Amino acid sequence: MELRHIRHFLAVAQTLNFSRAAENLNISASPLSRSIQQFESELGGALFIRATRKVELTPLGLSLLPYASRILENVDEMQREARRRIRGHVELNVGIRSVPPELTRALIDEVIHEIEPTADVRLEPLDSFVQMDQIVSGRLAFGLVNRRSEDRRLDYLAVLREEPGMALPDEPKYSRLTSVSPGDLDGLRLLAQPGADPTAPQLAEYLRNIREVVPVSSDIIGGIPAIIAEGGSCCLTLANPSAPWHKYLAGDGVVIRPLHSAAEHAITYLCWRVNRDRDSDLGPILELARKRFVTPLDL
16 A cells, blocks of 8 residues: 555545546546556455446445545645754745735735744645645645635635726726726626636626626736727726736726625635644644734725
């Protein structure tokens, strides 16, 4: 039995999907399947029921799941302690999405470095769901995410509230607006940038007036603002001028206006793995974070 067998077993058990588990592990599906078969052979029984359209844990798999989780938790803790003793300081990988610098400064300078002054904090820009997967796997200590999942292994603290806004063509009927109501978007295309959630319930009324939702993933600097400036398109963003997406979309040919006051604020959460909230690990940092962000930053 090898440690990789346990990691692979947990990855499949958490997703119940071999393709997604392989993607999370950065390997292809075939080696993952062989690894699980080897593990099952050593254990003497099947861990998964493999059907055409779904994967389920067997009774044996369910019974071994908590043991496998504890083994990896202990290994992760041992590796973190070894790195701390060898390097003489704590290393923390923190996932971030597009957040304003005020938030990262508050988290690092006023929370993490207050508890661990010599901590080496490494920021990694990742989608919220990727962050959550890597927090569960131990790759990240914390994440700054704009979504929450049903995964009970994760916990969240609201750390930032931002007013949602809309980027619109710089035309008189839009530039004269002080806020954007659903009817103001009548006939426009909504450009859905990576990480945005145009299907959020609070946006339902706006979507009813949108002509169509067009997913965009432009690697060209200025690509999305250029499309908006041409007319006929809009893009969900934040009214906060220090927000990275606001800065990216603002410019010639584009105006940004807040959504009507009835729209809910956009919330960014600090996310962590529940079992790391203890005195010997992230507990002291989280205790200070709860005090620092007892009221989320309001931008």
